[in-house]
Amino acid sequence: MNYPNKSKGNYKKTTSYANRGMDLEALINESNKYYLETDEALIYKKPTEIGINKVVYKPKLVIKDAYFKSPSTLDYNGIYKGKYIEFDAKETSSKTSFPLSNIMSHQLKHIEKVIDHGGICFLIIKINEQLFLLPGNKVIEFINNYERKSIPYEYIKNNGYLLQYGYNPLIDYLKIVDILEEGGLNNGSGKEKEEK
C-alpha cells in the first residue's frame, strides 16, 4: 500500500472524527509512520506473501499471474523499547462478537509462541466503531476456556483496552503497550505481570 509521504505538520489537518471512517489498516500504518518519524518505535506491516505462477522479464520484470497466500504470523512487527512487538489488526461488522474465523489457527499458535519467547503480542480489534487492544494472552485465555467460535463484545471490553482516536499519532496504541508492560490496569487485564 502506498501512502503519501506526509510531513509531520500534515497530521494536524486530520480530525479525530474523520479518522473514524478511515480504514483500520491505514490508521495503523499512519500511526506507525509517526512512531518511525519520532523514533519511538520501528514497526512495519509485513507485506502479504504471494505465490507466483508467472512472471515476464521483458521489457522489465512484471508479475503476470500470482495469488495471495494466507499468513502464518501477524501482520505487524518490529521493535519498541528494545522489545519485540507483533500484532494484528482486525475489524468486524458484527456488533455483538468478534468471529474467531478472522484468525487462522496457525496465527493463534504463533501468538502463544511470541508470548512464550518474551515478545509483546496483541490484536487491535475494531468492533462497534470502537478500537480495542486485546492482549495476546487474553485471546489465548478465551480460546482455552470457551468453546465459542467468536469472542463476545463484553469479553473484549472487559479484557481489552479502548484505543482513543487522536492526532499524533492517529492511534496511540504504544501508550497502552506501556500500561501492559507496567503490569496492566485493574480492569481485568491487570494480571499481566503476575502471569509472566
Add this chain to the structure above:
Amino acid sequence: MNYPNKSKGNYKKTTSYANRGMDLEALINESNKYYLETDEALIYKKPTEIGINKVVYKPKLVIKDAYFKSPSTLDYNGIYKGKYIEFDAKETSSKTSFPLSNIMSHQLKHIEKVIDHGGICFLIIKINEQLFLLPGNKVIEFINNYERKSIPYEYIKNNGYLLQYGYNPLIDYLKIVDILEEGGLNNGSGKEKEEK
C-alpha cells in the same frame, strides 16, 4: 518461496558439502525452520513487497499485473531470547570485496536504527564460497570511515564471524549471535559490548 515440509529427520540426509551449493536464501530458510521446530527462535523471511496494478476477481482472486518493490528494511526478522533480531543475507560473485550497491541506502539507515533501538542486527554475506556474519555496527563503521563503494574481503574476514556449514541447523548463525551478545570474540569484533 515454497520449501518441502521436511520432518526433522530429513535434515540429516543433507551433507555439508551439498549445502555449499545450496542457495543462500534456502539455507537460511531451512535453518530458521529448524530454529522454529526446536523453539529456539521465531525468525521469518519477510515477503517481498509488491505493487499491484491489476487483479481479477473471477473465478477467483488472481494478481494479473504486479511488480517487486525495493525493500526499506532487512529480509529476516523475529525474536530470539526475548530480543528483536533483524538481518539480511547477501551474496556476491566478487572474490575481493562486497559491493555496497547490494544494500539500499534506506536499508543502511534502518540497520543503524535497529541497533539504536537495542535490536540485534547483522548481514550474512556469502563471498568466496564462505559465509560470514558481519555485525551491523561493523557495516556502519565501515561506511562512516571509508569512502569505498565495496567492503574488502579482508575487512569482512577481520570483523565478521565465519559461519560453518552444518546439519541441524544447516547454518547455526544464532551460535554467533550468542557470542556477539556475550561481548564478541577477541578477533577485532570484540568491542561490541564496550560500544553499547
